[in-house]
Amino acid sequence: MTAGGANGGVGRDKPSSPMAWLRRRMDRPVRRVLPRSLLGRTLLIVLIPLVVTQGISLELFYGNYLQVVSRRMSGSVAADIVLTLDLMGRYHAAGDRAWIMRRVRERTQLDMIWNPGQRLDRTGSTHVLGPMDEDLAQALETSIGRPAFIDWIDDPHTVGIRIQMPDGVLDVGAPRKRLDVAPIWLFVVWTVGSTLLLFLVASVFMRNQVRAIRRLARAAELFGLGRDTGPIRPEGAQEVRKAAVAFNRMQDRIFRFVAQRTAVLAGVSHDLRTPLTRLRLSLAMIPHQGAIDAEMLRADVADMIGDIAEMERMIESYLSFARGEGAETPVAVDVGALLDETAAAFRRAGGTVLSISLPAPVEATLRPDAFRRVLDNVMQNARRHGGRVALSASRDGRGIVVCIDDDGPGIQTDRLETVFRPFESGQNGGTGLGLTISRDIVRAHGGDITLQPSRLGGLQVRIILPV
Template identity: 60%
Template structure:
């Protein structure tokens, strides 16, 4: 039994794939045509259902009631004419039927009908009138719809002649079905044209986004695209502009770092070259001179290692670390504990209870440590505060150091601009790069203690 189940399984998959291929051949491939098809098919089905319900049910009921009313009035006329014997009374009744029942009755004595039934088939009113007359009277009759486009002539064969009754056609006709079909078809085409224009604008926005993505992938700078179209398309355009700006900023920062590597490494390499060139080539070297030269070269190597570590840290950025929810209280206390071990003066830390942020812990720890290390080099006391705000999760790092003047606050985020205190000038650059990689932002301002305030905003 198991073998039969597994043997039938590929056949089902094959059948489903065959059906899928058949559907793909019929369904258009473009988004615009598929969208129009999605709009047109329900619209067509709705119009067909409304036509069937209206002319299939409502018009039948109306036609049956109208035909029954006319048949009843004709029966009333027959009964009255049979009861009235004088010619003057019959003429009086015929005039009353003409004035009040809108029936023109003509008596043709000794006449005979040559045809019975009706000679016109357009809708339910023909059959309903004939059926109503068959039920109401026992005489042969003929309904003529062709004498006059506004009159229906009903001829009834009596024993001594033919009673001819002319009834207004508007009392039986509920309206031309062609008018309703034309109205339904015209309104459908109008709505479909409006939907086509709207869908074309929506698809144009998607095509513009696809073109911008293709050009960006080819390395062509076409600038930010204007968000337009539906809300989802606008969000996609805004996300594309942010991604484009982030990639350009990433490339610009990395290019700046690579351009500065040769400049920063040239100084210690030059000192090493000079130290090697000035060493005596022969003779006995004095121990103290050799020791001093070796210590100088070791210092240059250590400086180069420090710069290379900073470059690698900057180049790694956020790396391939997976974001995860992290409670900020224990996280910041752990960072502060590690910073105090190297002499950082963290005076106070205040974190809102239960505050959780989605982050890459190692990358965020590197960003905060860079900020604390900058303050440590200026022997500044630090205060850390974390709260939930309307913009997201805000972290304030305040110090009482010399601060940064407002005109230099944007420049210090560029690579090698903030290295005057003994660093490599990449701390703030790395920190803001990590924060922006998390979808946040980092700003500089004046601290209440008179130093520098660094505000980090992370999305919740």
């Protein structure tokens, strides 16, 4: 016996359960019958329970209440007939029978006629009303025990009852209102009408909800085709409104992302033209300098090396900006420990950290390397313009707030926003992309970064992160 046989067929799929097999068999036919649109499926979800509920209500009412009432009304009519027959059996005189029938007609509304010597030509019932026919026939059979015929068709206002007696036939005309509870069609019409009305109301409401989803899907499709349709107006249910708001935010972030990188690319391509032009001129002049100009040649080579280094620095800055956060996974990070690490690196670079203030432990979910890069960019700017910084982190209603204060010259109020543009802050030896990269990373975390005057006399960088 092989190993496969010993193990009962290793590698074979386990036989599925009967329920799983039935589910697979029913899945395709059900999907063919079900509507494909969200509106159709939602209305079907509303309609099926509504119809089932109304059907159960109809069955309970008609099957229980109407049957009980019908049996009681049929028993009442049968009891009046039995009482009349008992009186007629006790008093045999013709005058007595006429008086009994007259009194019965006055008191019970039963119209009775005695037909002596007649015989019934048929028995049973016409059976047009279902349970009420059966209840009356059963009540007469139980109470009287004689052959009888019940006619529900001949007169629309009276039910004809013929009872075979030993010496004749007793014709009884019972008012239909004593046997008929109520027209069942009224209850059916009310049930069907209320179902249709509720379904119509649900259709109107669900159409509005689905319309909001369709508008969101249409906006997403146009946005994917590169068409700027502007922000969509949130409408519909709360979840749909949240989806619309999230879509508007995503659209704004993507537009800002594209515009930012387009501006950086244009700035890099523009700034590269200057060193490239100098390199071209230097290379063009080399053949005309000759061997006696070795000193000048060395100076030109040094200048070209400097231009190449500057180009490398600009290209590296752009690549760093284009990489952004990379594929780093957000994790829970102790903000205080991160500030301590950044402060230690800042001190090694020659800066001075005045204080690190954390009223309480602060933990945030972020990308540690990317956020460390934000802090490093901001603090290198502070070292370049001042040299002393104060760090603080706290939690408030908006989220986690990290502040870096320096004692540098600060920035004019009208430039607090423009310095975040690419190459705007590169006049003092930088590339002009540090603050741009920092804002890009912070906004990718769902937060924001702003500038304002510092309590140290310089500039305060305020970083707000969501909790």
